[in-house]
Amino acid sequence: xxxxxxxxxxxxxxxxxxxxxxxxxxxxxxxxxxxxxxxxxxxxxxxxxxxxxxxxxxxxxxxxxxxxxxxxxxxxxxxxxxxxxxxxxxxxxxxxxxxxxxxxxxxxxxxxxxxxxxxxxxxxxxxxxxxxxxxxxxxxxxxxxxxxxxxxxxxxxxxxxxxxxxxxxxxxxxxxxxxxxxxxxxxxxxxxxxxxxxxxxxxxxxxxxxxxxxxxxxxxxxxxxxxxxxxxxxxxxxxxxxxxxxxxxxxxxxxxxxxxxxxxxxxxxxxxxxxxxxxxxxxxxxxxxxxxxxxxxxxxxxxxxxxxxxxxxxxxxxxxxxxxxxxxxxxxxxxxxxxxxxxxxxxxxxxxxxxxxxxxxxxxxxxxxxxxxxxxxxxxxxxxxxxxxxxxxxxxxxxxxxxxxxxxxxxxxxxxxxxxxxxxxxxxxxxxxxxxxxxxxxxxxxxxxxxxxxxxxxxxxxxxxxxxxxxxxxxxxxxxxxxxxxxxxxxxxxxxxxxxxxxxxxxxx
Amino acid sequence: xxxxxxxxxxxxxxxxxxxxxxxxxxxxxxxxxxxxxxxxxxxxxxxxxxxxxxxxxxxxxxxxxxxxxxxxxxxxxxxxxxxxxxxxxxxxxxxxxxxxxxxxxxxxxxxxxxxxxxxxxxxxxxxxxxxxxxxxxxxxxxxxxxxxxxxxxxxxxxxxxxxxxxxxxxxxxxxxxxxxxxxxxxxxxxxxxxxxxxxxxxxxxxxxxxxxxxxxxxxxxxxxxxxxxxxxxxxxxxxxxxxxxxxxxxxxxxxxxxxxxxxxxxxxxxxxxxxxxxxxxxxxxxxxxxxxxxxxxxxxxxxxxxxxxxxxxxxxxxxxxxxxxxxxxxxxxxxxxxxxxxxxxxxxxxxxxxxxxxxxxxxxxxxxxxxxxxxxxxxxxxxxxxxxxxxxxxxxxxxxxxxxxxxxxxxxxxxxxxxxxxxxxxxxxxxxxxxxxxxxxxxxxxxxxxxxxxxxxxxxxxxxxxxxxxxxxxxxxxxxx
Numbered sequence: 001x002x003x004x005x006x007x008x009x010x011x012x013x014x015x016x017x018x019x020x021x022x023x024x025x026x027x028x029x030x031x032x033x034x035x036x037x038x039x040x041x042x043x044x045x046x047x048x049x050x051x052x053x054x055x056x057x058x059x060x061x062x063x064x065x066x067x068x069x070x071x072x073x074x075x076x077x078x079x080x081x082x083x084x085x086x087x088x089x090x091x092x093x094x095x096x097x098x099x100x101x102x103x104x105x106x107x108x109x110x111x112x113x114x115x116x117x118x119x120x121x122x123x124x125x126x127x128x129x130x131x132x133x134x135x136x137x138x139x140x141x142x143x144x145x146x147x148x149x150x151x152x153x154x155x156x157x158x159x160x161x162x163x164x165x166x167x168x169x170x171x172x173x174x175x176x177x178x179x180x181x182x183x184x185x186x187x188x189x190x191x192x193x194x195x196x197x198x199x200x201x202x203x204x205x206x207x208x209x210x211x212x213x214x215x216x217x218x219x220x221x222x223x224x225x226x227x228x229x230x231x232x233x234x235x236x237x238x239x240x241x242x243x244x245x246x247x248x249x250x251x252x253x254x255x256x257x258x259x260x261x262x263x264x265x266x267x268x269x270x271x272x273x274x275x276x277x278x279x280x281x282x283x284x285x286x287x288x289x290x291x292x293x294x295x296x297x298x299x300x301x302x303x304x305x306x307x308x309x310x311x312x313x314x315x316x317x318x319x320x321x322x323x324x325x326x327x328x329x330x331x332x333x334x335x336x337x338x339x340x341x342x343x344x345x346x347x348x349x350x351x352x353x354x355x356x357x358x359x360x361x362x363x364x365x366x367x368x369x370x371x372x373x374x375x376x377x378x379x380x381x382x383x384x385x386x387x388x389x390x391x392x393x394x395x396x397x398x399x400x401x402x403x404x405x406x407x408x409x410x411x412x413x414x415x416x417x418x419x420x421x422x423x424x425x426x427x428x429x430x431x432x433x434x435x436x437x438x439x440x441x442x443x444x445x446x447x448x449x450x451x452x453x454x455x456x457x458x459x460x461x462x463x464x465x466x467x468x469x470x471x472x473x474x475x476x477x478x479x480x481x482x483x484x485x486x487x488x489x490x491x492x493x494x495x496x497x498x499x500x501x502x503x504x505x506x507x508x509x
Numbered sequence: 510x511x512x513x514x515x516x517x518x519x520x521x522x523x524x525x526x527x528x529x530x531x532x533x534x535x536x537x538x539x540x541x542x543x544x545x546x547x548x549x550x551x552x553x554x555x556x557x558x559x560x561x562x563x564x565x566x567x568x569x570x571x572x573x574x575x576x577x578x579x580x581x582x583x584x585x586x587x588x589x590x591x592x593x594x595x596x597x598x599x600x601x602x603x604x605x606x607x608x609x610x611x612x613x614x615x616x617x618x619x620x621x622x623x624x625x626x627x628x629x630x631x632x633x634x635x636x637x638x639x640x641x642x643x644x645x646x647x648x649x650x651x652x653x654x655x656x657x658x659x660x661x662x663x664x665x666x667x668x669x670x671x672x673x674x675x676x677x678x679x680x681x682x683x684x685x686x687x688x689x690x691x692x693x694x695x696x697x698x699x700x701x702x703x704x705x706x707x708x709x710x711x712x713x714x715x716x717x718x719x720x721x722x723x724x725x726x727x728x729x730x731x732x733x734x735x736x737x738x739x740x741x742x743x744x745x746x747x748x749x750x751x752x753x754x755x756x757x758x759x760x761x762x763x764x765x766x767x768x769x770x771x772x773x774x775x776x777x778x779x780x781x782x783x784x785x786x787x788x789x790x791x792x793x794x795x796x797x798x799x800x801x802x803x804x805x806x807x808x809x810x811x812x813x814x815x816x817x818x819x820x821x822x823x824x825x826x827x828x829x830x831x832x833x834x835x836x837x838x839x840x841x842x843x844x845x846x847x848x849x850x851x852x853x854x855x856x857x858x859x860x861x862x863x864x865x866x867x868x869x870x871x872x873x874x875x876x877x878x879x880x881x882x883x884x885x886x887x888x889x890x891x892x893x894x895x896x897x898x899x900x901x902x903x904x905x906x907x908x909x910x911x912x913x914x915x916x917x918x919x920x921x922x923x924x925x926x927x928x929x930x931x932x933x934x935x936x937x938x939x940x941x942x943x944x945x946x947x948x949x950x951x952x953x954x955x956x957x958x959x960x961x962x963x964x965x966x967x968x969x970x971x972x973x974x975x976x977x978x979x980x981x982x983x984x985x986x987x988x989x990x
Contacts, residue, residue, distance in 0.1 A: 070906065070910040164827030193549050200546075403687075443629075443648075
């Protein structure tokens with residue numbers, strides 16, 4: 001269903017908040033009541049024991065999980081920079097940089113860097129003039145012609161898409177990338193005889209990206225924005241919702257950027273953002289598959305060790321103030337009703353995280369969840385409902401969403417959701433319901449271990465956001481300990497109207 | 510029946526370019542060394558052991574052991590599909606598969622089944638498309654016996670509870686009401702209808718009035734027509750011992766009586782490709798969704814292997830002409846690609862798609878069409894062919910990297926009556942594709958002068974009127990109440 005909200009797109013890329021959703025993904029559970037305890041524990045313990053971690057001399061962190069069941073490897077490079085690190089007037093810059101990372105370096109993607117560099121510098125100069133002339137409201141026709149000429153001249157040095165092509169030719173799935181508020185991820189899967197090729201190319205791109213093809217990529221990103229946001233009911237609602245949910249913190253900005261910021265983006269801004277944030281202490285590399293750590297690590301030192309050590313960029317200091325009252329936004333477009341409700345919560349390392357994970361399961365997970373039973377099966381006011389807890393690097397939110405059935409309204413859906421929340425506040429959940437929620441979380445975790453790419457993604461995320469990849473496995477015990485009283489406490493703690501944000505798509509007649 | 514695949518060829522990549530020494534670097538950059546890397550041969554791909562058994566009642570069973578995690582997956586393919594829905598009851602197959610899962614089975618109501626599964630983190634889901642139906646699921650090893658018996662009840666004794674039929678109808682009505690909300694979905698759906706024919710079962714859509722007519726009796730009839738053991742391919746994979754599992758399968762399905770099945774005729778596709786320009790006006794659109802193409806080929810066509818390589822060179826991925834020229838060089842669209850979607854059992858589509866800004870609509874159509882024309886005019890370069898083939902063949906290890914996909918693929922071949930070693934033939938076939946094949950296949954199967962073109966967008970802002978390309982048909986997509 002979230003597919004409606006966040007669809008995977010060409011070149012296996014996922015953007016917008018898709019990543020965020022997955023982040024709240026796999027959580028483990030320890031088995032207290034199950035007799036087959038040993039069996040399951042082996043399943044995940046075995047995974048944990050096969051992990052090797054290593055920090056390169058310059059501070060880049062490696063997490064390697066050997067799995068020789070097939071001659072393939074999944075690579076995940078997690079860079080600790082996202083939309084949350086953008087300044088006013090520069091929204092969309094981290095995402096744009098993620099696009100430009102595929103356009104090559106001083107060596108890959110160029111026929112002659114020395115001459116290309118000059119051509120690009122000339123192009124940037126004309127672009128600056130053009131932006132100024134536009135701002136002054138002058139006639140820009142001549143400048144635009146000049147610009148186009150310079151762009152084509154610079155393009156003559158380009159080997160289009162060479163970076164992606166080398167990998168694709170080597171038998172890659174991908175390469176792809178996605179971005180969220182907190183981080184940027186570059187992933188690729190390759191046959192296991194291509195590890196060195198990957199190390200060489202990936203390190204070069206993290207170190208020497210030149211933002212080639214910037215002006216054309218800007219057009220692509222604008223089309224991406226039109227496709228995912230402007231032209232999509234879910235995209236429009238999502239952007240409006242976040243804008244009122246966060247008035248101070250950058251979590252309120254669109255990841256893809258405001259159109260005007262994109263219009264005024266320059267290569268200079270991109271370069272300084274890149275140099276500031278793409279630093280060794282900001283990079284985590286997770287590798288899962290058919291590799292031998294002791295042979296891999298020296299290779300990593302050789303290629304990724306080339307990075308000079310730099311200072312850690314500053315964290316976000318803005319703290320979202322406590323809401324004074326409920327906030328609401330309505331998007332009127334030609335589309336059927338959609339409702340999103342959010343409550344402000346906490347960041348990833350907060351002790352209440354496992355509890356809300358279970359609350360999300362009880363309220364909106366599967367066909368026996370309270371919202372599905374009540375709104376879809378019993379009252380028939382919605383065709384689908386759901387909930388999830390988003391606990392990222394800085395304080396996040398707990399979301400609930402519903403899609404009204406034909407002839408029913410957002411208001412009916414909203415009222416029933418509040419009723420179900422009130423019930424959770426007043427009565428303790430019953431034990432079987434709680435155990436069921438835990439069992440679903442547990443199975444989801446175990447199924448997640450089937451995917452090399454999924455494991456790599458989780459390991460990197462836990463390392464980056466919680467400071468230790470082992471937390472991926474520790475989450476187990478925490479979820480298992482969640483009690484009926486905990487559920488009641490956290491629901492009362494976070495789910496009240498003053499702390500609430502509501503967004504809806506209302507059909508325009 | 511073990512199949513060994515030949516070794517995948519590994520080439521050292523030689524691009525005919527000098528290595529540059531970069532002046533601004535303190536020492537020689539070694540990145541260009543990728544051209545000098547040598548790759549060790551991978552071990553030949555082996556299909557893991559599996560068991561194929563036919564039960565006395567004709568059910569085909571596939572089993573594959575996978576001991577890495579304490580999970581067991583199961584899947585039944587039922588030979589049926591929405592192409593056989595009566596014309597005035599489109600949606601019958603969808604509702605049947607929805608309610609077979611939600612409407613209860615054996616001694617349990619649908620709600621009891623939901624509880625039973627979700628209390629132990631298991632899942633069973635059912636669904637169907639035009640020519641395949643499935644019921645599938647998974648459970649932890651410990652709960653497998655009880656979950657598998659629920660699976661048996663659902664397949665053999667569904668209750669089709671009337672209240673759940675109503676619920677399914679509400680859900681489908683909700684989806685009908687929302688079907689024009691997403692412009693891309695709208696474009697894909699209407700494009701299919703243009704190619705196969707508006708009401709052809711391979712493209713037709715469900716309407717309020719066709720849903721209205723469907724009764725519980727129709728579901729029961731549909732079920733009785735298709736749900737017989739001799740019409741099912743069953744697969745199980747995960748943490749079990751095969752012989753023991755076969756006994757379980759026997760105990761659940763062994764005494765199910767087979768019955769001869771009268772399949773209706775398959776629908777005929779009568780649409781001849783002709784050039785046409787079709788427009789859906791969406792005032793609120795900020796982009797045009799463009800679809801162009803015509804009827805394609807089936808997967809068992811001798812030209813299929815060459816058409817995969819052709820698609821790769823023309824329209825899919827980093828190397829493709831669409832990816833390079835239209836996305837990267839022109840900045841035309843975020844998504845722009847072209848592909849032959851060959852189906853197993855009926856002709857697929859040749860389709861090229863883009864989402865571009867309104868002011869570049871006609872330009873985009875012209876550029877896309879031009880790429881299709883160019884690839885028919887002269888042979889692709891040796892480099893393009895080599896790169897296209899290597900991209901596919903080097904990535905072939907990923908067709909074998911999980912047991913899930915291996916067994917599911919075998920089941921698909923079984924279902925459609927393809928040879929079980931089809932994947933091997935595919936790899937061999939792709940290896941043999943030549944530049945001349947690509948040109949021949951492009952000329953035979955791409956028809957740039959007979960493209961059906963569909964645009965969904967706001968024509969007020971097009972760079973030129975669509976009518977400058979030819980006569981325009983306006984499509985009515987309003988939802989019949």
